[in-house]
Amino acid sequence: MAVYKIFPEKSATLYSFYPDLNTGIDEILEISTFESIDGTSEVSRALIKFPSAQISDIIANRISSSAFDVYLKASLANASEIPLDYTLLVHPLSANWNQGTGRLGNSPATTDGVSWEYTNESGSNYWSQGSFASGTTGSYSTNIGGGTWWTSSAYQSTQSFSFISTKDIETKVTNTVNAWYSGSIANYGFILKHSSSVEFTTASKFETKYFSATTHTIYPPCLEIRWNDYAFSSSLSVATSSYIVPTLNNNKAEYQQDSIQRFRVAVRDLYPPTTFRTSLGFGNQKCLPTSSYWAIKDLDTEEMVVDYDTTYTRISCDNTSNYFDVYMDGLEPERYYKILIKSIFVNKEVVVFDKDYIFKVIR
Secondary structure: OOEEEEOOOEEEEEEOOOOOOOOOOOOEEEOEEEEOOOOOEEEEEEEEEOOHHHHHHHHHHHOOOOOEEEEEEEOEEEEEOOOOOEEEEEEEEOOOOOOOOOOOOOOOOOOOOOOOOEOOOOOOOEOOOOOOOOOEEEEOOOOOEEEEEEOOOOOOEEEEEOOOOOOOEEEEOHHHHHHHHHOOOOOOOEEEEEOOOOOOOOOOOEEEEEEOOOOOOOOOOEEEEEEOOOOEOOOOEEOOOOOEEEEEOOOOOEEEOOOEEEEEEEEEEOOOOOOOOOOOHHHOOEEOOOOEEEEEEEOOOOOEEEOOOOOOOEOEEOOOOEEEEEEHHHOOOOEEEEEEEEEEOOOOOEEEEEEEEEEEEEO
16 A cells, blocks of 8 residues: 555644643644633644654555655644635644643643643643753743744645635645654654744634544544555556456455555456457456556545545556555554546546445454
């Protein structure tokens, strides 16, 4: 699978209005600007941490190419009063933090983990408050706290949103992940925040809320590692017409979460030419056009879990058949998925083959 998802080990929201409140098990991450009950400008920022061991294992042992890209993705749960245009910033954190067990609505407030002022339990360790280590910064005005992060432009990621764009987060963080892997900086996760021109200003008050690491939906944040594993070394005839029948002939229907499956796609003509022969015409196997791609859709929600990509989901071929690999631990367990195949033929015809290729990932 040239698209591999890593799910977070912890997440939390920091609220400037609640300086010692922990939200470590909230199902929602909030990245917002708002006005408090006393009229002051307040903000919230999100923290997300992905497991270092899994990142290292994927890069060292599974990626078949020295070149790869990594994207941080998060799905929007709700938004209100958003402006026409705004920018989200993503930085690697420069200090460790404890997730805690709190929720925004707890009364009394839970203070056993990270908050706006503290990296862990309230009254314990403060986020740096002005004496920042070289190459890092944080908040240092009337709202001291809110995390500390690396400021290098090599590590900063941005995503700009317009009126018509999707509000889901999908931003490239390859440089940061490479720095974690090489040991240049420690992996304490990411901080997601609005730009300084928006935070703590009275001009912009809006909410953006995303599903967290503890969501009970299929939309947790993820790191999506993508690399090109395409290979074509085959003597099979390439199909030039969409009158073909592709068959996923080795789908076992259920796969353990830690398994890797190479799906094989056999291709034959829908209407074999009429000739005199001693064997069945249906045995004349072909292969898909070289511009063919796979995708995975969640069967219940019909959300594209892995979408078509001309670089990262291109279907390979050898002398046996077309094929592609899927790492099942990059998918949510105990769910059903459908595989789709899209081909572009020499006459520019684009065809999606939806043949109910369904499988389930089990624990």
